[in-house]
Amino acid sequence: MSSSASAGDPITGAEIFVRSLQEQGVEHLFGYPGGAVLHIYDALYKQDKVQHVLVRHEQAAVHAAEGYAKSTDKPGVVLVTSGPGATNAVTGIADAYMDSVPLVVFTGQVPLPLIGNDAFQEVDTIGITRPCVKHNFLVKDVKDLATTIKKAFFIATSGRPGPVVVDIPKDVTAHRCVFDYPEAVEVRSYNPNVKGHPGQIKRAVDLILSAKRPMIYTGGGIILDHAAAELTEFARILGYPVTNTLMGLGGFPASDKLSVGMLGMHGTYEANMGMHHSDVLIAIGARFDDRVTGNIEKFCPHAKIVHVDIDPASISKNVKVDIPIVGGVKSVLGDLIDVLKSTAERPDADALAAWWEQIDEWRSADCLRFDRDGDVIKPQFVVETLWKLTEGDAFVTSDVGQHQMWAAQYYPFDKPNRWINSGGLGTMGFGMPSAMGVQFAHPDATVCTITGEGSIQMNIQELSTCRQYALPLKILNLNNGYLGMVRQWQEFFYQGRYAMSYMESLPDFVKLAEAYGHVGMQIEKPGDVEGAIREALAMKDRLVFMNFLTDPTENVYPMIPAGAGQNEMILI
Amino acid sequence: MDRNSDRHIISILMENESGALSRVSGLFSARGYNIEALTVAPTEDPSVSRMTLVTRGTEQIIEQITKQLNKLIDVIKLLDLTQDSHIEREHMLIKVRATGSAREEVKRMADIFRGTVVDVTDASYIIELTGSPSKLDAFIDTLGAKLVLETVRSGPLAIARGGRRLAI
Ligand SMILES: Cc1ncc(C[n+]2csc(CCOP(=O)(O)OP(=O)(O)O)c2C)c(N)n1
Ligand SMILES: [Mg+2]
Numbered sequence: 001m002s003s004s005a006s007a008g009d010p011i012t013g014a015e016i017f018v019r020s021l022q023e024q025g026v027e028h029l030f031g032y033p034g035g036a037v038l039h040i041y042d043a044l045y046k047q048d049k050v051q052h053v054l055v056r057h058e059q060a061a062v063h064a065a066e067g068y069a070k071s072t073d074k075p076g077v078v079l080v081t082s083g084p085g086a087t088n089a090v091t092g093i094a095d096a097y098m099d100s101v102p103l104v105v106f107t108g109q110v111p112l113p114l115i116g117n118d119a120f121q122e123v124d125t126i127g128i129t130r131p132c133v134k135h136n137f138l139v140k141d142v143k144d145l146a147t148t149i150k151k152a153f154f155i156a157t158s159g160r161p162g163p164v165v166v167d168i169p170k171d172v173t174a175h176r177c178v179f180d181y182p183e184a185v186e187v188r189s190y191n192p193n194v195k196g197h198p199g200q201i202k203r204a205v206d207l208i209l210s211a212k213r214p215m216i217y218t219g220g221g222i223i224l225d226h227a228a229a230e231l232t233e234f235a236r237i238l239g240y241p242v243t244n245t246l247m248g249l250g251g252f253p254a255s256d257k258l259s260v261g262m263l264g265m266h267g268t269y270e271a272n273m274g275m276h277h278s279d280v281l282i283a284i285g286a287r288f289d290d291r292v293t294g295n296i297e298k299f300c301p302h303a304k305i306v307h308v309d310i311d312p313a314s315i316s317k318n319v320k321v322d323i324p325i326v327g328g329v330k331s332v333l334g335d336l337i338d339v340l341k342s343t344a345e346r347p348d349a350d351a352l353a354a355w356w357e358q359i360d361e362w363r364s365a366d367c368l369r370f371d372r373d374g375d376v377i378k379p380q381f382v383v384e385t386l387w388k389l390t391e392g393d394a395f396v397t398s399d400v401g402q403h404q405m406w407a408a409q410y411y412p413f414d415k416p417n418r419w420i421n422s423g424g425l426g427t428m429g430f431g432m433p434s435a436m437g438v439q440f441a442h443p444d445a446t447v448c449t450i451t452g453e454g455s456i457q458m459n460i461q462e463l464s465t466c467r468q469y470a471l472p473l474k475i476l477n478l479n480n481g482y483l484g485m486v487r488q489w490q491e492f493f494y495q496g497r498y499a500m501s502y503m504e505s506l507p508d509f510v511k512l513a514e515a516y517g518h519v520g521m522q523i524e525k526p527g528d529v530e531g532a533i534r535e536a537l538a539m540k541d542r543l544v545f546m547n548f549l550t551d552p553t554e555n556v557y558p559m560i561p562a563g564a565g566q567n568e569m570i571l572i
Numbered sequence: 573m574d575r576n577s578d579r580h581i582i583s584i585l586m587e588n589e590s591g592a593l594s595r596v597s598g599l600f601s602a603r604g605y606n607i608e609a610l611t612v613a614p615t616e617d618p619s620v621s622r623m624t625l626v627t628r629g630t631e632q633i634i635e636q637i638t639k640q641l642n643k644l645i646d647v648i649k650l651l652d653l654t655q656d657s658h659i660e661r662e663h664m665l666i667k668v669r670a671t672g673s674a675r676e677e678v679k680r681m682a683d684i685f686r687g688t689v690v691d692v693t694d695a696s697y698i699i700e701l702t703g704s705p706s707k708l709d710a711f712i713d714t715l716g717a718k719l720v721l722e723t724v725r726s727g728p729l730a731i732a733r734g735g736r737r738l739a740i
Contacts, residue, residue, distance in 0.1 A: 126591060127594070130594065130598055131598055131602050135645040138591075187645065188648060188740075189586070189587055189646055189647055189648040190645050311643070312639050312642070312643075313636065313639035313640050313642075316632070316635065320632070
């Protein structure tokens with residue numbers, strides 16, 4: 001372990017904290033102050049390298065950090081106080097854990113001598129967060145602070161990324177020691193394996209080339225490991241169809257003819273039928289989630305499976321695979337490409353042509369068509385229009401519900417790290433705060449949030465943060481007056497007993513946006529959709545809240561109902 | 573329990589940090605795995621603890637358990653000892669009623685099982701016994717419920733035979 005910062009006089013833990021973030025290259029810190037972190041805030045006040053972003057609720061700080069991380073190759077960083085500050089952050093931490101987002105979350109803690117005494121604003125943050133972090137640390141000695149921070153960043157960003165919590169008692173931030181930020185750290189019990197086993201890679205290539213009905217199924221791992229270019233090259237060499245999970249959208253260009261779109265519960269007919277009938281499945285950076293597989297008993301009955309993943313525990317967890325390859329997807333794809341290039345063997349052209357003919361037949365079902373006539377705004381049309389007007393090149397965050405699925409279906413992404421949503425935990429309230437983080441990372445980019453009237457109200461207070469930092473988000477509220485995804489399930493599976501899914505007493509969103517100092521727009525007719533979005537996008541330096549009154553009865557199609565296989569989709 | 577579910581002894585070397593044990597037990601409860609027995613103590617290197625964990629599961633579940641354990645940052649190394657030949661020992665202290673004719677009988681049984689009487693009163697003995705868990709079970713059965721007053725068992729300790737080692 002060698003040191004980069006020069007040794008000198010002892011400084012306080014709070015100063016060590018700030019210097020460590022500076023050394024780490026942290027530019028943005030999302031947070032909210034309180035008693036246990038006041039020394040740290042004082043140290044932050046005296047410098048200007050690390051910009052602190054003041055949110056209005058700690059959950060939003062974590063989502064903002066997630067948006068920041070998901071849209072860049074940098075970790076997100078959060079600072080909250082002890083007790084309620086930490087508990088408010090837990091939903092965001094769990095969200096980041098489920099979607100493997102690299103975060104370092106610093107929580108204040110009561111002074112060491114008070115721990116365990118039910119002190120004011122004390123909670124067992126380590127205990128509460130243990131099941132939803134990659135790792136957590138309680139810093140008990142100021143001498144360990146800098147090294148612990150370095151370890152936290154190392155663990156959060158390497159291997160399968162994830163959130164790391166560092167709990168810092170208040171007295172530790174007042175104690176002094178000499179600052180020494182290590183350049184690198186080693187954790188003897190943690191050595192993630194990036195390079196895939198060459199023998200397995202050769203076996204995989206043999207199987208891949210023998211396929212008659214192949215399918216490449218990729219997930220968020222491609223986005224997290226920045227492997228979109230490698231995936232694209234790999235798929236094009238083979239000419240095989242590619243489907244992406246919700247988390248993997250943008251990992252392969254949606255406009256490429258090899259793309260069959262998203263798979264899973266609300267995926268395309270061609271993707272799910274292609275999965276079901278495949279004879280060789282090449283899974284890369286995806287984890288066979290239940291929303292993807294449908295009924296596991298009926299999943300891919302004919303396929304031999306290759307699975308590439310950095311996390312050995314993801315392999316053969318839900319579905320037994322034939323050729324596991326533990327490694328970083330970028331590295332392994334690179335190796336797969338090298339082997340493919342060095343062999344003269346090519347896929348069976350006749351079989352592949354017949355397979356594509358079959359896929360095209362499924363495609364012709366046109367599973368994403370929707371009713372374009374009528375005088376009520378169709379939510380799909382709003383998303384499609386946004387895609388057209390932003391030329392498919394905006395950053396889009398979403399909340400959770402029907403609007404999330406429509407965003408995923410009707411805004412095809414050609415680039416990675418542009419689609420930011422809460423997939424694993426499905427956290428309503430994720431959309432706007434995560435967009436704030438994206439906008440901080442990309443100040444000049446167009447950043448849109450597709451949301452619903454239910455979800456937006458779960459973190460609506462962040463309109464104030466957006467005002468403070470002049471974040472020109474474009475918020476598209478697909479206001480159907482319902483917790484639409486809940487309503488859809490009640491319509492399908494509970495004979496239309498709409499228990500608690502009607503959103504009563506909605507605020508006047510236009511006035512609300514204006515009250516926070518933003519621009520509000522109300523759009524009620526299909527003919528006004530394009531003009532409104534165009535106008536909003538032209539307001540480069542203003543946040544525009546577009547309240548679209550959309551069809552309250554619209555459902556998300558196609559759909560794999562619970563218990564059904566991927567070949568048993570309900571089409572519209 | 574599943575018909576194909578076998579007993580496994582997993583030995584784990586982990587950082588001797590506060591909270592390390594709760595990471596392991598939390599993992600088992602969160603993922604619905606069961607722990608039959610668990611022992612833990614520092615090794616000859618005080619920065620490392622060794623845990624011996626007995627669990628049951630199908631091959632697939634045991635594979636997930638070992639992978640999930642390996643994923644814990646504090647876990648340095650682990651070995652499923654049941655995959656190969658190994659020695660397994662458990663320690664027991666047992667308090668036994670020892671009055672009248674039972675006094676001689678209990679002493680005789682303890683000798684047969686190679687137990688040692690470590691405490692004597694008018695009415696009871698404490699016997700110390702080491703062996704495989706099934707030997708300890710057999711001793712308890714032999715004495716019978718009328719004589720057994722109290723038992724405390726360490727949970728199994730285990731180590732691989734021959735060259736196979738779990739060490740850093
Ligand atoms: C925090 C949280 N609570 C509850 C849910 C369950 N849930 C999933 S979708 C949904 C409805 C969302 O309504 P809205 O934001 O209006 O979106 P819509 O489905 O109408 O497009 C609910 C309640 C959730 N995902 N997250
Ligand atoms: Mg709604």
